[in-house]
Structure formats: C-alpha cells, structure tokens
Amino acid sequence: MFGVAFAMAAQPGGAQPGGAMGAFQAILPLVFMFAIFYFLLIRPQQKKAKDHRTLLDSLKKGDQVVTAGGIHGKVGAIDGDVVLLEIASGVTIKISKGYIATLKKD
Structure with missing residues (x-):
C-alpha cells in the first residue's frame, strides 16, 4: 500500500x-x-x-479609581507599587498599583 x-x-x-x-x-x-x-x-x-x-x-493623590475587584475609592498616597486607597472616611486599604482598573468618572 x-x-x-x-x-x-x-x-x-x-x-x-x-x-x-x-x-x-x-x-x-x-x-x-x-x-x-x-x-x-x-x-x-x-x-x-x-x-x-x-x-x-x-495616577496621583486624590484620583477616584475603581480596582479590578470592583472597589471604588480615592487614592490617598502612592508608594512605588503600593497604593493607599481610601474607600470610606477613615478606612484606608493598601492595594497593588497594577490592580487599579480605571479612573472613576464623576
């Protein structure tokens, strides 16, 4: 064959x-x-x-952002790759800068 x-x-x-x-x-x-x-x-x-x-x-201090996880907040400070995000008055969390998805439209 x-x-x-x-x-x-x-x-x-x-x-x-x-x-x-x-x-x-x-x-x-x-x-x-x-x-x-x-x-x-x-x-x-x-x-x-x-x-x-x-x-x-x-990104700069005071920007309104939305993270990849859907958390809305205001940038409090930026330290290298870490962003302090204020999600409520007096409540601040640290997130990695790469997880910021978009700037929030007012």
Whole structure:
C-alpha cells in the first residue's frame, strides 16, 4: 500500500512536484493565519496594555479609581507599587498599583 503511494509521488530525477512554488504555496496560508491573529488578537491586547500602563503612570493623590475587584475609592498616597486607597472616611486599604482598573468618572 505505502509502496504504491510513494511510487505515484516520485518523479524521475528525484524532483519534488511544484518545486519552490509548491513550498511557497504551503507557507502562504500560515502567513495569512498569523496576520489575522496579529490584527484580531495580539495588536488590540498590546494597545490595551499600553493604555493601562499610561493610566498607572498618571495616577496621583486624590484620583477616584475603581480596582479590578470592583472597589471604588480615592487614592490617598502612592508608594512605588503600593497604593493607599481610601474607600470610606477613615478606612484606608493598601492595594497593588497594577490592580487599579480605571479612573472613576464623576
């Protein structure tokens, strides 16, 4: 069974069917798939991450924020990667700066 399949695929002189054009046609669908994944998945995710980094870099005392867990509060102080978040009068919690999701719209 396998001998017949190999005999049908083999050509005189050992050349593969299609040559360089066959190899190009085999790679072309992979290139298109990568382009689709890039424009639909990778690029938007990179843009969102860049916007989030910009948001975190622009944080200042007094900003109204919402954390990734849904806690609303006001930034009391920023110490490196730790943010003191006032969630009620006299109630302050420490959170990691990366968990701030958005600025709260007033």
